[in-house]
Amino acid sequence: MMAPSRMETKPVIFILKTLLLLYSFIFWVTGVVLLSVGLWWKFMLGPYMLLISSGPTNAPYALAGTGAAIVLFGLFGCFATCRGRPWMLKLYAVFLSLVFMIELIAGISGFVFRHEIKGTFLTSYSEAVMWYNGYDERSMAVDSVQRTLHCCGVQNYTSWFSSVYFPASGIPASCCVTYVECSKAELKNATLAAHKVYRQGCYELVVSFIENNMAVIAGVTFGIAFSQVLGTSLACCLAHFISTNQYEMV
Numbered sequence: 001m002m003a004p005s006r007m008e009t010k011p012v013i014f015i016l017k018t019l020l021l022l023y024s025f026i027f028w029v030t031g032v033v034l035l036s037v038g039l040w041w042k043f044m045l046g047p048y049m050l051l052i053s054s055g056p057t058n059a060p061y062a063l064a065g066t067g068a069a070i071v072l073f074g075l076f077g078c079f080a081t082c083r084g085r086p087w088m089l090k091l092y093a094v095f096l097s098l099v100f101m102i103e104l105i106a107g108i109s110g111f112v113f114r115h116e117i118k119g120t121f122l123t124s125y126s127e128a129v130m131w132y133n134g135y136d137e138r139s140m141a142v143d144s145v146q147r148t149l150h151c152c153g154v155q156n157y158t159s160w161f162s163s164v165y166f167p168a169s170g171i172p173a174s175c176c177v178t179y180v181e182c183s184k185a186e187l188k189n190a191t192l193a194a195h196k197v198y199r200q201g202c203y204e205l206v207v208s209f210i211e212n213n214m215a216v217i218a219g220v221t222f223g224i225a226f227s228q229v230l231g232t233s234l235a236c237c238l239a240h241f242i243s244t245n246q247y248e249m250v
Contacts, residue, residue, distance in 0.1 A: 013245075016238040017081055023231045024077035027096075030224045031070025037220065038064025051125050051141050051206075066102060073099075077231070081238070089239035096232040103225035121207055126154050132165045134172065143174035149209065150177075151202035159201065161190060171197055 042060035073095050080088035128138045146152055152175035153159030160171045170188030173179060175197035186192040 013084075013238065013241050016234060016241065017084070020081045020231070020234045020238055021078060023227075023234055024074050024081060027077060027227070027231060028071055028074030030227070031067045031072075031074050033067070033220065034070060034224065035064050035067030038062075038067055051121070051128055051138065051145070066099070070099060077235070080235075084238075084242055086239040086243045089235045089242070093232045093235035093239070096228045096235065100225050100228035100232070103228070104222075121210075122154070122203060125203060125206070126159070129154055129159055130163050132160075132163055132172065134165065134169070143172060145202050145206055146172070146174040146198070149202060149205045150198050151200045151205050152198040153201050154203050155201040156199060157193065157197045157201075158190075 038060045041063060073092070076088075076095075077092045080092050125142075128142050132139045132142055134143075152171065157171060157175060160166050160175070165172065166188075170184065170186075171193050173182055173187065176182035176187075177196060177198060182196050186196050
């Protein structure tokens with residue numbers, strides 16, 4: 001079958017070029033979103049992740065790194081589309097395919113992790129409360145959780161009574177409803193402390209908070225991942241038309 005004439009091909013290539021430029025811009029925006037989510041995860045969810053795992057997680061760095069890479073390749077995609085070089089478009093398509101696989105794996109991992117939180121968080125958080133000392137990273141993470149979510153202890157404030165910290169220092173000040181109204185003596189007195197600290201435990205609040213945010217992260221990642229299929233198809237089609245018809249963009 002004879003290849004389409006140059007005049008017939010020009011409109012097709014123009015349409016593909018326009019669509020790919022639009023897609024590349026959207027792709028660039030998703031990179032900015034992923035970069036922002038990665039930074040938000042690091043600085044906002046960091047304390048909660050530290051309490052779940054034995055050490056800091058690399059997930060937010062991976063997410064931010066992927067976002068930064070997408071920002072760069074989104075710009076490359078716009079450049080490749082304008083230049084109309086088949087090898088550039090094919091390289092762009094390969095990158096989109098790699099990003100699709102990475103984001104798909106990340107989205108699945110995030111979704112699975114969301115459902116495993118309840119099984120691991122109770123033990124880890126209970127240990128953090130038990131061995132709380134007020135100055136190490138896990139202790140500061142506990143303080144951050146209690147201040148942010150307005151809660152105290154694991155199930156409630158009585159969880160602190162069995163901690164190694166309570167006999168000497170009482171309940172941590174991060175449990176206080178109003179910090180200026182909490183004295184050291186009151187926090188060491190179980191009866192008086194009950195009227196000064198948050199009554200709700202942190203376990204259920206933290207689990208709900210992390211589950212909800214992990215669902216958002218996984219959902220955004222899935223949505224962005226499947227958009228790469230469209231971009232890959234557009235890039236391959238444009239490269240094919242340019243190669244077949246030896247069309248050069250000006």
